[in-house]
Amino acid sequence: MSGQTRPLWDFEDINDNHLRADPDGIAPVIALPTTAGTGSEVGRASVITDEQAQVKRTILHIRMMPRIAILDATLTLDLPRHLTAATGADALTHCMESWCSPAWHPMAEAVSVKGMQMIKAFLPRVVADGQDLEARQQMLVASSLGAAAFQRGLGGVHAIAQSLGALYDQHHGLLNAILLPYVLEANRSVLQTQMDDLAVYQRLPSPGFSGVMDWLLTLREQIGIPRTLGEIGIDDGDAERVGRMAFADGCSHTNPIRHSAQVYAQIFSCAVRGE
Known part of the structure; x- marks a missing residue:
C-alpha cells in the first residue's frame, strides 16, 4: 500500500x-x-x-x-521451538474458531477439519524435532488451510488476543494458544454438535466437548504453551478495557455467542489467573 x-x-x-x-x-x-x-x-x-x-x-x-x-519448508527449519509452537497454535486457533463460527460456509467447515487433523498429527512432531522436514511441510499446508477456513469468521479468541497484542506487545500466536481453552469453555453451551462431530473427525479417545478439551490441553503441554496469561507477565488490571476492546473487535461478531464486554473481561481474567 x-x-x-x-x-x-x-x-x-x-x-x-x-x-x-x-x-x-x-x-x-x-x-x-x-x-x-x-x-x-x-x-x-x-x-x-x-x-x-x-x-x-x-x-x-x-x-x-x-x-x-511458495510453501518451501526449508525456509522454516531454523524457526526456534517456542515460535514453532506458538505459530502452530495460531493455525490451530484459525481452524477451531472457523469450525465453531455460526456462519454458514460448508467448504470452510471441511477445510478447517482437515487443517486440525494435520495439526494434530504434525505439530507435536515439528516441535519435538525442528529439522523434521515432512512435519514442517505439512504444517505449512495446515497453516494455509486455516487461513482459507477463516473466511467463515473467527471469534472470541482473536477478539481478545488482538486487543492484548496491541496493549502488551505479546506474540499473537502465543496469546491465541493460551486463550483458546478459556474461550471454548465460555462458548460451551452452544457447541455440543460441533464438538461431538469434531471428536469423531479427530478420532479422539473421548467424545464431545470434554474429548476435544482433553486433546487441546494435552497438546498445550506437549508443545510447551503456558497455562495462563499470568505466566507471561499479563495481569488483569485492565480487564474492563480489554473487555470493551474485544467486544468492539470485528472477530467477536462471528463468535458462537455474542458475549458482552463484561463477559469478555471475565474470560480475560480467568485466562490470567487460570480459573
Missing part, C-alpha cells in the same frame, strides 16, 4: 474503505511464508498495530492477495 497517496488508516477494513485505494498503487505480492501460523500467503489483509491508539487495525484489499504463494 506504499503507493497510495492517502494515510494508511484510511483503508482500514470498515464498511467500504477499501474502495478508497487506487488499485494501480498496490504492488503485486509474492508470498514465501517463514512460519506456519497466520497463513497470510492466501489472504488479502494485513493486521497492523496502530501504536498511537494502541489498537490493531486490519487493512484489506483484493489486490493485496498474493499472486504466487
Whole structure:
C-alpha cells in the first residue's frame, strides 16, 4: 500500500474503505511464508498495530492477495521451538474458531477439519524435532488451510488476543494458544454438535466437548504453551478495557455467542489467573 497517496488508516477494513485505494498503487505480492501460523500467503489483509491508539487495525484489499504463494519448508527449519509452537497454535486457533463460527460456509467447515487433523498429527512432531522436514511441510499446508477456513469468521479468541497484542506487545500466536481453552469453555453451551462431530473427525479417545478439551490441553503441554496469561507477565488490571476492546473487535461478531464486554473481561481474567 506504499503507493497510495492517502494515510494508511484510511483503508482500514470498515464498511467500504477499501474502495478508497487506487488499485494501480498496490504492488503485486509474492508470498514465501517463514512460519506456519497466520497463513497470510492466501489472504488479502494485513493486521497492523496502530501504536498511537494502541489498537490493531486490519487493512484489506483484493489486490493485496498474493499472486504466487511458495510453501518451501526449508525456509522454516531454523524457526526456534517456542515460535514453532506458538505459530502452530495460531493455525490451530484459525481452524477451531472457523469450525465453531455460526456462519454458514460448508467448504470452510471441511477445510478447517482437515487443517486440525494435520495439526494434530504434525505439530507435536515439528516441535519435538525442528529439522523434521515432512512435519514442517505439512504444517505449512495446515497453516494455509486455516487461513482459507477463516473466511467463515473467527471469534472470541482473536477478539481478545488482538486487543492484548496491541496493549502488551505479546506474540499473537502465543496469546491465541493460551486463550483458546478459556474461550471454548465460555462458548460451551452452544457447541455440543460441533464438538461431538469434531471428536469423531479427530478420532479422539473421548467424545464431545470434554474429548476435544482433553486433546487441546494435552497438546498445550506437549508443545510447551503456558497455562495462563499470568505466566507471561499479563495481569488483569485492565480487564474492563480489554473487555470493551474485544467486544468492539470485528472477530467477536462471528463468535458462537455474542458475549458482552463484561463477559469478555471475565474470560480475560480467568485466562490470567487460570480459573
